[in-house]
Amino acid sequence: MATTPVQEATRLHAIFESCREITQDVEFSAAKQWLAEHPGRKAIGCFPIYCPVELIHACRMLPLGIIGAGNQIEITYADSRFQSFVCSIVKSTLELGFTKRLEFVEGMLFHNICDPARNLASVFIRNFPGMFVDYIHFPQNFASPLGMQYLQKEYRRILDALQERSGYKPTAEDLNRSIQLYNRIRAALRELYRLRSEKPHLISAAEQFLLTRAGTLMSPEKNVEMLEEVLAALPTRATRPKDRIRVVLEGSFCELPPVALIETIEEAGCYILDDDFLRGWRWFTQEVPIEANPLHALAESYSERAYYSGSKHDSREVKAAHLIKMAQDQKADAVVIMAAKFCEPALFDYALYRKALDDAKIPHLLLEFEEKTWIFDRARSEAETFVESLLFD
Amino acid sequence: MAQPAPKSDYQGKLHNLQKDMIGRYYDSLTAASEGRGKKAVYMMVSGNPVELIQAFDMLPVYPEVNALQLAVKKQSLPHILAAEEMGYSTDNCAYVKADVGMYFAGRKTPFATIPEPDLILCNYVGCNVYLQWFEHLAEFSKKPIYNLDVPFSRNMVSDEPSDDDVSYVVKQLEELIEICERMTGKSLDFKKLQRITELSGETGHLWSEIKKLTRERPAPFDAYFDSVMMMAPLYCLRGTEDGLWFFQEAYKEMKKRAEMREGPLPEEKFRIVIEGPPPWPYLRQFRDMFSRWGAVAIASTYSTVGGIWEFGFQHDPLRPIESMAKHMLQFNLCNRNFLQRYQQIKDYIDQWGADALVIHSVKSCRLFSAGQGDMREYFTKQLGVPTLLVESDIEDPRYFAEAQIRNRVDAFFESLEHQRMLVKK
Ligand code: SF4
Ligand code: SF4
Numbered sequence: 001m002a003t004t005p006v007q008e009a010t011r012l013h014a015i016f017e018s019c020r021e022i023t024q025d026v027e028f029s030a031a032k033q034w035l036a037e038h039p040g041r042k043a044i045g046c047f048p049i050y051c052p053v054e055l056i057h058a059c060r061m062l063p064l065g066i067i068g069a070g071n072q073i074e075i076t077y078a079d080s081r082f083q084s085f086v087c088s089i090v091k092s093t094l095e096l097g098f099t100k101r102l103e104f105v106e107g108m109l110f111h112n113i114c115d116p117a118r119n120l121a122s123v124f125i126r127n128f129p130g131m132f133v134d135y136i137h138f139p140q141n142f143a144s145p146l147g148m149q150y151l152q153k154e155y156r157r158i159l160d161a162l163q164e165r166s167g168y169k170p171t172a173e174d175l176n177r178s179i180q181l182y183n184r185i186r187a188a189l190r191e192l193y194r195l196r197s198e199k200p201h202l203i204s205a206a207e208q209f210l211l212t213r214a215g216t217l218m219s220p221e222k223n224v225e226m227l228e229e230v231l232a233a234l235p236t237r238a239t240r241p242k243d244r245i246r247v248v249l250e251g252s253f254c255e256l257p258p259v260a261l262i263e264t265i266e267e268a269g270c271y272i273l274d275d276d277f278l279r280g281w282r283w284f285t286q287e288v289p290i291e292a293n294p295l296h297a298l299a300e301s302y303s304e305r306a307y308y309s310g311s312k313h314d315s316r317e318v319k320a321a322h323l324i325k326m327a328q329d330q331k332a333d334a335v336v337i338m339a340a341k342f343c344e345p346a347l348f349d350y351a352l353y354r355k356a357l358d359d360a361k362i363p364h365l366l367l368e369f370e371e372k373t374w375i376f377d378r379a380r381s382e383a384e385t386f387v388e389s390l391l392f393d
Numbered sequence: 394m395a396q397p398a399p400k401s402d403y404q405g406k407l408h409n410l411q412k413d414m415i416g417r418y419y420d421s422l423t424a425a426s427e428g429r430g431k432k433a434v435y436m437m438v439s440g441n442p443v444e445l446i447q448a449f450d451m452l453p454v455y456p457e458v459n460a461l462q463l464a465v466k467k468q469s470l471p472h473i474l475a476a477e478e479m480g481y482s483t484d485n486c487a488y489v490k491a492d493v494g495m496y497f498a499g500r501k502t503p504f505a506t507i508p509e510p511d512l513i514l515c516n517y518v519g520c521n522v523y524l525q526w527f528e529h530l531a532e533f534s535k536k537p538i539y540n541l542d543v544p545f546s547r548n549m550v551s552d553e554p555s556d557d558d559v560s561y562v563v564k565q566l567e568e569l570i571e572i573c574e575r576m577t578g579k580s581l582d583f584k585k586l587q588r589i590t591e592l593s594g595e596t597g598h599l600w601s602e603i604k605k606l607t608r609e610r611p612a613p614f615d616a617y618f619d620s621v622m623m624m625a626p627l628y629c630l631r632g633t634e635d636g637l638w639f640f641q642e643a644y645k646e647m648k649k650r651a652e653m654r655e656g657p658l659p660e661e662k663f664r665i666v667i668e669g670p671p672p673w674p675y676l677r678q679f680r681d682m683f684s685r686w687g688a689v690a691i692a693s694t695y696s697t698v699g700g701i702w703e704f705g706f707q708h709d710p711l712r713p714i715e716s717m718a719k720h721m722l723q724f725n726l727c728n729r730n731f732l733q734r735y736q737q738i739k740d741y742i743d744q745w746g747a748d749a750l751v752i753h754s755v756k757s758c759r760l761f762s763a764g765q766g767d768m769r770e771y772f773t774k775q776l777g778v779p780t781l782l783v784e785s786d787i788e789d790p791r792y793f794a795e796a797q798i799r800n801r802v803d804a805f806f807e808s809l810e811h812q813r814m815l816v817k818k
Contacts, residue, residue, distance in 0.1 A: 081766040083784070085484065085756045090763070112545055114521050116763035121547075122731030123767045134547070135730075140517050140524055141542035144568055150544070150561045157555075313517075313524040315531070315538045344759065347482035348489075348525040352532060354480035 008233045015230060016207050019214035020259065026072045026096065030218050031064050032104055038062075042106035042166060046216075047093065047117060048254045049311050050138070050280035051109050052155060052298055054178040054288075057220060058170035059162045065216025065281065066108060067256055068092040071372045073099065081123060082116065087342040088370045089255035090116045097128055106165055107132030109158070112140075113254060113311040114345050132165050134158060140313045142303045151299040159295070175294035181220050182288075188227035189215075189282040195234060197273040197330055201241040202234050205249070205272035206262040212278045213256065242271075245333045245390050248326050249275035251350065253309055255340035257369045264376040265336065265367075268383035269391075273330040279307055310345035319349065320356030327362055333390055334363040336383075341370045363390060394810070395803060398681035407643055411622055414639055418629045419505035425452050426500065426508035432576060433508040435530065438628050438699045439518040440543070440721030440728060442566055444593055444713060447632045448586040449573040452508070455628060456526065459507055460488040463495060464673035464788045466503050473789055487757040487788035489526045496533060512576060513538040514569070519545060519727030520760040539572060541565050543721045546729045554722040562718035587710040589632040594708035594716075596631055599640040601702035606647050607691040608745050610664075611656030613647045617667040617690035618680045619657065628699050662687030663809060666741045668694045668734075668768070669753035669761050674790040682799050683751075686806040690751075692741035694734060694761075697726040701737070731764055735771055742778060749779040749809060755787040779812075781805040 022030050031043055044056045045066035053063035068089035077098040078091040096102050108131060110121035121135045137154055139147035163169045170178075189212060196203050211230060215223040244266075253276045266272060286305045291297045306312070308322040327335050335357055339346035350366060357364045365386045367379055424430035431452040436443065438457045446453050463469040472494025473487050479497075481490050500507040513536055515527035524540065531538035542565065544558045570581050600623070607616045614620075623643060630636030650656075665683070667690045672679050683690075700706070706724040709716045722728060726737070741747060750772050754762045765782060772778040783801050786792035 079766075081770065082764055083754060083756075083762060083766065086759065086763050112521060115759040118521070118545065119731045119759075119764040123764050126732060126735075126767065126771065135545065137544040137547060139542045141540045141565065143540065144565065146561060146564050146568070147542060150542075150557065153557045153561075154544075157557075313528055313540060315528070315540050318532060319528070320532075342484050344485060344522065345525065347485055348522070348529070350482070351476075351480040351485075352529060 005236055005238055008236060009238065012230065012233050012237060015226060016210055019210040022214040022217050023210060023259070024070065024072055025217075026069050026101055028064070028101070028104065028217065031062060034062060034219050035104065043104065044132075044162070044165075045102065045105045045108040047108060047110045047120070048089075048278075048280050049111075049113055049309060050283050050302075050306075051111070051136070052158070053220075054175060054182055054294070054298060055155060055159045055162055057178040057181070058174040059159070059166040060168045060170075061106065061162065061166050062219060064105065065213070065278075066093060066096070066102065066105070067213075067216070068371050069096055070256060071258055071374055075372075082120075085342055086116045087255055087340050088372050089340065090120050092371065094120065094123060094127075097124065102128070102131070105131070107134070109134055109136060111136040111138055114343075117254075132161070134161055138302070138312070141315075143315050148299050148303040151302055152295050155295045155299060172292060172294055176290050179288050179290060179294055179297065181224065184224050185215065185220055185227060186282050186284060187287065188224065188231055191231055192227070192234075193274060195231075199241075200244075200246075200271040200273055201239045202237050204263070204266055205275055205277075206259050206266060209259060209262055209277045212281060216278065216281055244269050244271045245387055246271050246273055246331060247334045247336050248273055248323075248330050248332045249277075249336045249338055250323055250326075250353065251310070251337045251339040251343075251346045252277055252369075253279045253311070253346070255343060255371050257338060257340075258371060258373055258376075261369055261373070261376050261379060264380050265383050268380055269387035270336070270383065272336070273332060274326055276307070276309070279309055283307060310349045320352050323353055324356060324360050324362065332362075334365065334386070337364060337366045339366070339368055341368045395685040395806070396687070398684040407646055408622065410639060410642060411626060414630060414635050415625050417635075421452060422454060422505040422507055426506040430508070432511040434512045434514050435510040435527065436514045437516050437518060437520070437523050439516070439520065440700065440725040441516045441518070442541070442569065442717040442721070443628075444586060444589045444632045444708070444717055445566065445569065445573065446514075447589050448582060449577050449579065451511075451573065451577065453629070454508065454510065456492045456530070457488055458625065458628060459495065459502065460491045460788060461673050462504055463491050463502060464790075465676065467674055467790070468503060469674065469788050470790055472498065486522045486526075486759075487786060489522060489529070491788055492526070493529065493533070496530070509534055510536045512536070512572065514541060515539065516541045516543065516721060518543045518721050518725060519729070522760070539569060541569065541721075543728060546723065546733060552723055552729060552733055554719075558722055559715065559718050562722060563714055566714050566717060586713050590708045590713040590716065591710040592634065592637050593632045594710060596627070596637050596640050597700065597702040598707050599637075599644045600627060603640070603644050603647050604692070604696070604703045606651045609651045609654075610746070611654060611658075611661035612664065612689050612691045613650035613656060615657045615680075615690050616696065617671065617693040618676070620693060620696035621671060621676075624696060624699065656689060658684055658687055658689060660687050661689050663749060663806065664689060664691045664745075664747045665749045665751050666690065666692045666738055666745070666747045667751045667753060668738055669765070670695050670698075670755050670758055670787040671753065672755070672785045672793050673787055675785070675793045675795065678793075678795055679798075682802045686802070688806060691745045691747055694726055694737060697737070700725045704740070727760060731768070735768060738768075738772070739776065749781065749805075752780065752782040754782055754784045756784070756792055757787045757789060779805070779809055
């Protein structure tokens, strides 16, 4: 039976609201429910930015985005471990551990994005001795083929460790099935981004953020269903275009901005046509190929077909050129750099971006945020002033 | 009770030797900047393949050393401010900001004119800021960059890198050799590399013997404040005859002092381990805060950023490339994880005999500092070692709150003294 537009609108609304609930749930009920329904299976937490989730999934475990606690918990213990000049996500993730909210996960994977996240991995090991914690070294030399070859070996090491924890040794077919599943998720997300950039009134950046984030907290099987349902319903969604400036957003690749902040920027008069929210969960610009050696496919995709990011230093190309291309591809009027407070990689990138954007004569706005903020008056007025300056220039 | 801080200029001879040699090194930088010298290779201080660079007669340039010199000479702030004007954040590592500011100010410093790089060799050894720092310099200078990727020590139990890790670094070093050959038009002289590696090995060995002397009571020198004086020759001159000579002299001098039971202070009352980099712009003031309590550092983690030799590592002339790889992977503080640093400090406390741990937490360097609250927790709660944590910065003078730090230091040693009296009674 065909659904009416009204039914579809209600359904979409229900999906977004359930995503909102999932993303704010620091008890991880959705994941716990999956574990209850799948006795004997385990979950592995992935600290941002990128994690080879396929390896976890192929071991029959559930990859979970453990990406801080937003504005949902008070930091009581972690403040004494990490100083005031360290970003919030490091502390809130540790606080999740101290408040026993991560006891249900079998382990955590970290990697070399920045120095605080690196030290956090060690602090986890010391404070949660029962937990499996590993640290992935993503190569930073892709000018040479050695980097990619090394990553393949690193994946082998991680896979060995994971299969030991899960008790299941995946075959190449298992790995390829997982790659295919995540390819579908990433393709759906890419399609959503494409649709949004074409018709930004159909889905807002905040809504899409909710979808992506909630997807990291549920099983990929459920996630893909949800995304495909949204994709099917969106084209007929009855929303009208608004008079807004077109922007692309960069800098929020790790600590997550509060959804209300994204909404605030949109309400201030911006269509956010592209962004790097949760970039690590939609890391590849194309499908990961299905090959006899899936670890090679994953490593090669990382080195040849992954998005640029503050955590990846690829001397083959100038990072700012990507940002400028993104802005030009989207015919954006401006760029918003939204960096987490104290986030050293994002703030370093900004110094280069600023110069490149100035040279390219692309207007830009820097906003700093913290995941734990509730009030966005200042961001609102900065964004409004920025929009006005562009509209009436 | 605290005493007025005694003046500690006892090692005048060594100090002059150091000044002389480093002065010559800086002259070679100026010469290169004027086109009369060697090809300049920018590199990081932590585990690096300087032996290879020396073998090709190229000149190692260390932006970190330049940044610290600027801070010591109280020249860092204007450059930091200029970088912040360009868009760098107050929360970015100030070493980078001072260096970038200086770069755009024509690379002129009171100690040298820094040459433009011919090659930017980012030896990515632990610190993630390195990658960004050199990425930026490459963009500004438009000079070639090679990221020498060194896998981090993620084996949390032992510190042995895997065979894959070693061979990955070795193969990259082989690529680097090709790059140097192209740049210089010379092929690698392996015998020469062996000789340089031998010099490095002997230098490292002497340095480790010097460091072991602070196990004596009193320690013949301060392993934090005096060690930093010996670090410049270790980095800038390692692999040269000059560098080796400096450490031969230093060893003789320190050994003699140990035998004569001379220490840096009239009386060694407390033996401490200091963790974290020094506040370069206020080194003297910081030192005095400890001297007035008779506190001497008998070991420090900062003196191992560019290499850890005191636990048995030595460059091997028979296997020069492999030993450079080992140095980068395993035997320097920067590439070791936090738990390995806890173990290193614990070894100092146990084997060198310390009464307390002082953590100097610097905002700029999150490699060092992020999570030091956990470190304090481990040493006080789990090991029962009295631990003090004070905060300032390695480069940015705006973060040094002198009175506040002194109060904390005073309160800490007062309480240590008090506890001692209670035990004696
Ligand atoms: S928000 Fe930035 S500084 Fe913090 S953990 Fe993430 S990348 Fe590192
Ligand atoms: S963060 Fe620390 S190690 Fe890294 S460049 Fe800055 S001062 Fe050096």
